[in-house]
Amino acid sequence: MSFVSDTHSFDSFEDALEGQFELGVTDGLPVVPPTPERVAEMLAAGGVSGETILGEVPTRDVLVTAEKVAINAVMAGCLPEYFPVVLAAVRAFLQPKANAHSTTATLAGAAHTVIVNGPIRHDIGVHGGQACFGPGFRPNATIGRALRLVIRNVCRTVPGVLDRASFSWPLRYSFCFAEDEEATAWTPLHVKLGYEREQSVVTIQSIMRLFQVTEFAPESEEILTTAYEIARHMGLQRDEWAGDGRSVVLVIGPEHYRRLVADGWTKESIADWLYPRLVADTAGKFDQKVTLASPDNIWVVTAGGPGIAQSWWFIPHLATPTHELILR
């Protein structure tokens, strides 16, 4: 297999490892040296040729090819069987409404989450249960990291250059998890988006703010009340360009969905109940309108482990969530 990328030569594996730091292409952690053999294996697993164009960032004159994505996936530590997920994640990230330039150059330091649905979760082990937002799970850690390395190395989002985040945040190392579809009888996210249950799908949501909803009350309405009050803490202003597709994601954990399911709630009824309360007029500095076009813009996902009575809001940057079928 031939490649168009420039090459670098090193005298040893250790030199190659250290050399990636000197080249300025890591996220600050060591990376797997992207040898042509490893990259070829990645492309083969994805069923794509290196010159395949996955999308572009027009403001930056960037065309993203499968070869560059495969190189970064190797560096992130992905196994080849993860690569179809990485390809779909990059395609979703590069959809125009994901607003790749804005969400990665912003002072606010927005991050992106990769949510995986469908059978591939089990095939490659993307974790959606206990501690699924954190470290310890290779598919989660490396798929999310691969997207971030593509954002850095291919899309030119280097801190101090086109990455202008004032603080940035740890979610920019990696953030990928699976929906725990089997946890409830609720409709999985990808099925709500129009895919078949047997298909595998990635969803990308930009994250401007991440809010924890901790509510120990057993009453389901009390849980949802706390949820909307927390989301309204800083609100969400309308962005004309992002338009009616701009959405929030509510990840509901087991202690909450157990109570909600027992009281007969569904994803649809949760969204219908929350919507008027979220979009009610601003009433104060910390009680602000969350501007959404309809209840369909509240995307409910199940994940996490038992114990604390907790759910999480993902409030977007200037983008809409995007999704792509994982091709295998």
Add this chain to the structure above:
Amino acid sequence: MTIVTLDPTTGFGSGEEFPLALRPETLKGQVLGVVANGLGDSEAMFDAIASALTDADGLAGVCKVVKHSVAVPPQPEQWAELLANATVAVTGFGGCGSCSTRSMRDALDLEAAGIPAVCVVHSALEPAVRAMDRLVGADEYPVIVIDYPHNPTAVWTKDESAMLAARVLDAVRLRLTR
């Protein structure tokens, strides 16, 4: 044992020189395009700039577009309006990470379309717009810089907006003429 690795980056800079649009001798009779990104209170500053140049320099008109989001290109219809009417242009305000670089790109895109342009940015974001310069081969493309104590994200009072407009007026005139 030699280990070969593939480079994960895309290159920076086209390597070609970026041609600037031909400047008019004066602004008299020109139509000023204003590509405002709506950041904070910056639109008021651009309105004041347009008004002052109309009065003092004899602009023939102003063609202002306000983008639908701070860090996206003008909508196709806005772009068409600019190309059809503007003969010189000012963009900005470059006071946040993504909007500064996008505003710089707006100015460079206008230059490429033959319309002399200048981008107004905050000093905190100057390194970002310089990266955009390098990207298209327009190194050291002139920008107009607003400095502290004025807030980068354009949270300005009305008076402050007017004062900033007055302060940058000569520089706008200088950058848009030869």
